[in-house]
Amino acid sequence: MATLRGAGCVFAEDEAALLLSTASTPDELAVMVARRASGLPLEHVLGWVSFRGLRVAVDERVFVPRRRTEFLVDRAAAILAAGATVGDRARSAAGWVVVDLCCGSGAVGAALAGAVRGPVDLHAGDVDPVAVACARRNLTGPARITPAPARVYTGDLYAPLPPVLRGRVDLLVANVPYVPTGRLGLLPPEARVHEPREALDGGSDGLDVLRRVAAEATDWLAPGGSLLVETSRAQAPLAGETFLHAGLVTTVATCEDLSATVIAGRYVPGDEA
Known part of the structure; x- marks a missing residue:
């Protein structure tokens, strides 16, 4: 604890407890404490992060899932629970077809698959091969944290x-x-130095990738299907307009406790978005 406090770790007591519970030997603990004191994110030192009740593996140079993103999972799970995404189309025997783009470690897809009653046919993708390798640890094979294995792809968005x-x-x-390029320098060092820029940089206004996702969404969504994206409260009005222009019936939801904002767009062919 003294070492962590000296390095500026605000929650030194909590972090020390996590390190103690994870290290197998005193030597391993010493290495982990030294790595954390050097500025490496706690989650990268531990090799995992707690996300919506799951222990999600997080490798170095992979984006660390934020707690506010649990609200994205909550909203998505609520939509599936209400059966609102499929209209008159019956759910297939394989379950709901779910795609997790910009999946990083796969935390969102994994948590969603575990939150929904019944089977989920989960597909996930990311442009970063390091993130994809991490997602495969979490979503496929015997060590997965999902009820059933998913399919994970490497590439740019839908490609x-x-x-x-x-x-x-x-x-x-x-x-x-969705961080505007000009604000990247204001991020904490844990993110700015140790997480991949492509997982943070949203372009000049922070919405470049969101626009690309929305633009092609109706090509992939089933009638009644929904697209959900996390953004900031300040960006929500413009993000909502982007969804509307893409042909999606749009709603905005916020969670004060998590400081989270989610844009949801439902594809209703023939309806005016």
Whole structure:
């Protein structure tokens, strides 16, 4: 604790407890404390982060899921629970078709698959091969944290998805980067130095990637399907307009406790968004 306090860790007591519970030997603990004191994010030192009750593996140079993003999962799970995404189309035997774009470690998709009653046919993708490798640890194979294995792809947004998913996606979630480029320098060092820039940088106004996701969403969503994206409260009006222009019936939800804002757009063919 003294070492962590000396390094400026505000929650030194809590962090010390997590390090103690994770380290297998005193030597390993000493290495972990030294790495944390050097500025490495706690989650990268531990190798995991707690996200909506799951222990999600997080490798170095992979974006660390934020607690506020649990609100994105909550909103998405509520939509599926209400059966609002599929209109008159019956759910397939494989379950809800869910796509997690900009998946990073796969935390959002994993938490969503575990929150929904019944099977989920989960697909996830990210442009960063390091993140994809981490997501595969969490979403596929015997060590996965999902009820059933998912399929994980490497590539830019929709590009690596199999064409068979076009027009069949019940729920599309995308934790897109939304920090304006000019504000990257104001981020804490843990994010600015140790997380990949492409997971943070949203362009001049923070909405570049969100626009690209929204622009193609109706090509992939089933009738009645929904796209959900996290953004900031200040960006919400412009993000909502982007969804409307993409042909999506749009709502904005906020959570004061988590300082979280989620834009949801539902695809209703023939309806005026």
